[in-house]
Amino acid sequence: MQFTDAEGKVEVWSGSIQPHDVWLIKGGFRFEVCFNRYYQPIRKGGVVLVKFVADIAKKSELCPIGVVNWRNVNKQVQADIVELIRGKFIILDGEIYNDAMLKHVGKHRRQWKFELKARYFNPTVRTRQQIENDQSWRNCSRYLARISEILKYADNGREARAMLSHLHTNGSTSFANSRDEFEMEHGREPGGYEFFDRTHKTKDGVYPENTNTQELIDMAKSKIDASVATSSSSKPRIEVEDEVFNKLMYDKDNSNQKPVGYGFVVKRSDVWECMLYYGKKALLPK
Structure with a gap:
């Protein structure tokens, strides 16, 4: 250092x-x-x-x-x-x-x-x-x-805490450092879906027991594949992933608000990218 x-x-x-x-x-x-x-x-x-x-x-x-x-x-x-x-x-x-x-x-x-x-x-x-x-x-x-x-x-x-349905597996590594490691490995920022997947499964590629993470990921994958198969546009897959994933994670009536515990929400073109920490729906006001 x-x-x-x-x-x-x-x-x-x-x-x-x-x-x-x-x-x-x-x-x-x-x-x-x-x-x-x-x-x-x-x-x-x-x-x-x-x-x-x-x-x-x-x-x-x-x-x-x-x-x-x-x-x-x-x-x-x-x-x-x-x-x-x-x-x-x-x-x-x-x-x-x-x-x-x-x-x-x-x-x-x-x-x-x-x-x-x-x-x-x-x-x-x-x-x-x-x-x-x-x-x-x-x-x-x-x-x-x-x-x-x-x-x-x-x-x-x-x-x-009782509302938590997803537990991250980052251990002592901060989300900021995980994001930085991803950028150094891939030469780009992670999408919300792939960053959530990366930080919520173990090194063995499994998701923690007694959580809804596996169910959420399976549902997201199914919807992403279906959206890609039926889409006639040349939209990058990462944008399709984020659109599908954010619809699953946000309440429809509160899609313009920043959710508590989801980390930073940033605007990337017309897609909201969520750096997810937990899977709860509690919301902060704007």
Whole structure:
């Protein structure tokens, strides 16, 4: 992985890079990070950045945990986090990149709150020793005191998880890196159908049990083959695949909205390409 010093000299760091390496590096060195066109960090630099961001989210002096919603965190605090990250990584200028980094901070902040809750929180027993021994817990306890709000978020999350009918098989590899790997292998972007198929089956080519993925793929294949056989146009197969697949995945009345959990939805000619994460029909407003 490449990193650059304050004078612009480029060097290569081989081997594992952990958050403590990023904290300790001196002399104006910054690690280089690539982003895809969806402003997602990719490749090794992206992995290092995301790990470092996760570490920031666990430091209460940098990332306050007592605020319920990440969007309500003081803007100056968020700006300081962006400045800290940019001081360690070479990232293109622009608010859209700042927003992308803060989105990752918010995500890992939620995960850290969940870990603290699982580790410490007992609604009937909260000892003074627990509260006094851990600064993170003291901050988190202010959040946990709003138990009615917590239960509301928990119920929403439980309901959303119950709606999942497809489970991705990407493991620790991000969807952004999977997309990047596909582009390097094939010299083009994946279509929504083939990307879903790639990220929802195992290395053995099978789909997870207790899901509807096999049924969905079989139905899509049947409709795609029928559409190609009867089509009189010279439309590329990948566009036919996306048209058929998106009709299966979208509700007819909500085809112009972005579905929750489907990743990024982008306009490619007159075809909506969906980078699908899960198979649920919950929708966000425009």
